[in-house]
Amino acid sequence: MNIVILGAGEVGYHIASRLATEGNDVCVVDQDSERLQVIADAMDVRTVCGKASYPAVLKQAGAAHADLLIAVTTNDEVNMLACQVAHSLFKVPTKLARVREQDYVRHPELFGRDDLPIDKMISPEGEAAKVVMGRLNVSSAQDAREFFNGAIELVEVTVRPKGKLAGLALKELPDVMGELAVYVVAHEHNNRWRVPKGDTVLLAGDSIYVTVEKKHLDRLMKTIDLAYQTPEGRNVMMIGGGRIGYLVAKELEQAGAKVKIIEFNAERAEWLSEHLNNVVVIYGDALDRKLLEEENIDRMDDFLALTNDDENNILGSLIAKRYGVGHVVTLVNKAIYMQLMRQIGLDVTVSPRLSTVATILSHIRKGRIHGMASLADGQLEVLEAEALATSSILDIPLKDLKLPGDTVVGAIMRGNEIIIPNGSVAVKTGDHVLMVTTGESVPEVEKLFAVHLEFF
Template identity: 35%
Template sequence: MRVIIVGAGEVGFNVARRLSGESKDVVVIDKDSQALSKVSDSLDVQTIQGSGSSPEILKQAGVGEADIFLAVTDKDEINLIATFFANRISPKIIKLARIRNEDYTKYSEMFTEGDLRIDTIINPDEEVVDSILRVMSVPGAVEINDFVGGKVRLIGVKLPEDSPLVGVSLMNIRDHFNDVDVVIAALVRNDRLIIPGGLDTIEKGDIVYFTCIRDQQERLLQCAGILSDPISKVLIVGGGNVGFLLAQHLDNKKYHTRLLDNDPERCAVLSEKLDRVIVLRGDGTDQDLLKEENVGELDMVISVTGDEEMNILSCLLAKNLGARKTITRINNFAYIPLIQPIGIDHLVCPRLSAINSILHFVRQGKVISAVSIKGEEAEALEAIAQENSGIVGKPIMDLNLPKGTLILCFQRGEEVVIPSGVTVIEPNDRLLIISTHKNIPKIEKALTTKLELY
């Protein structure tokens, strides 16, 4: 597989890093020589200095022979022009473009055919808002991802010390869930991710990733001893694109929402566009203001300004004043491991969301979606089992899955099945597989050939 990436920023670099580690043929284009030096010094990929919106540069990169074209610079206009020329040079190539400006995204029907065709528009802001809304729907969770058209959820939860699951081995786990269908997909222990086997035991302090049918979510959480009051009173810090999109979703009777921004002109615009949301002018790091707004009585403080240091500080101040839950927006990947240890409950990362949007297009086989778990340590893949796949026609126990890989569930027709060891995968089953990153190439081969998984 040959992949052309326009943009050597955080998104382009990390996509290139993921794909080059899987022995894919990657070319990165950027005008910035320093950004390209970082790429070439760190990764085994080809780099070309120049504008991705130049047809000459695109031809030099071999776009005519490429399988996938990614335009992921921070400039929507460059991404659009680069995609336009990629279409002219290679109409059949799969094209993805990072587009954030609503002036473009609201005309998405224009990007479905002809020279402007884009297979997928990646809007990290919308992805981030969706992530926040999922977390708000399960206040006790640290991470939530939806699969199988929203029918299946992968929920990461830090178990309370008195949870009835503490000390239970995974081979006996279903005894504690009555009629709830559940699979333990992963454990995070001492900041290390484990794809568990039947002999593993849940310990105090573990973050447990449950796979369940969405309709059974509430009963699962009750059986695990996770009881949390719903989110009602919310403060959003930052009235930019993400803050405004989130406020629109929370602009209803279910939530008592306040939106804080430091720009008086922006506050005026927000007040005009929002109905029930109270718009306040001020700084999220102003402790006196936070006290005045009774932040200690809030269910959740969500800081989504463009300044990640400010986001971190506002959440820490809010938490110190008594706010129940906090979510911070992070762009710098280096900050991700630091967030929970310093006391912030959740993080959202537009750049990681953009990478997740891209991943399933570069996965071989009929992959529908792909999501990174705990940063990048593991990946959950949703894929269609094909007739010629090595995982079809055998009981799961005989597939010799490599250590660190689990088939979590599958959809057959309209039915979602949580499998056992004797379950046999059939062609056209819609599978959900979790695997450590190093096993992904093996999973891709098994999805497309008769190659065994071991």
């Protein structure tokens, strides 16, 4: 498949890397020759230096033969215009665009085949806000994702010293869970994630991803001595009232949380106070110890660091930890910081880059792939797929199924029934299957379901 990616920033880099690894013919366009050189040195793609919306530049990038155009430059207008040029001059069949300005996002009627020809608009702030709310909905977990229309929860928890999971081999997990059906689909030790085996032993400080029916999530958390709390009635302090902060504050306001926002920009603070009804907006420095104490940071249930500055977010989160806030969520944009967060005690992080990449990839993979998410800073992928009558995965007990390396079936939905699998379960036609795998194995997993990269 021929793919043109506009923008060589963090998002463009990671999308190009993933799609090139899967054997696609990728060309990356950017005005920054140094960024393009970094990409050219790291992966097998073509690069074109120039303004992404110019017809001559798009022609040089191969737009006339492109199956897909992904516009992820830092400029919304350039992204939208590039999609229009690609549609009008080069008849590119599918166009995705990153659009950050909420004034555009609030008007989806602008986008369509007969209007601005964008097949899918991606809002990084909107995607990041969804992830933040997922972290808050299960505040004792490091991460929480919903699949099968909310019927299955995939939660990340850390193995605590002297906890029920510490020192436990996974084959012994039923002794702790009793009749509660759960499945550990991923295990992290020393910052490396992998799909575990039955003899894998969980050590204090390790992390695991567990699949469980949503209706049994409270029971799971209680079984492993963790609390399951929704945002309603919780005291939440946020630093940063930018696009992401505003979207999260609106969601928390509707959920019944008691929210305080500290915003450094006076004009923005005034805007927030006018647009939020039941949120306390404070103009000030979020790293001011006196201000934090005056606003009772030590009584907060949750602390959300959502400014546009990674360093401020990290420092603010560490300060909140020092004051004893039990649940801290940190927004981090730079990839290098994501790799350090756990080492400094900040387990719950949100990356707009990763959430945007995952959303774009999930819309590229059509056919019978209904959902996709990245876990563990992109080390693992989760796919929700539908088994067709021609799928090679059918009617074989899972213990006998030959899956790609580091791949596991985490859950099956058969009609309205949720099945947490064991080795004797087999996939049937029409089942929805939750698969956890590595990025390299995604194409092989797609083949199991007779899925090809189709487009809408």
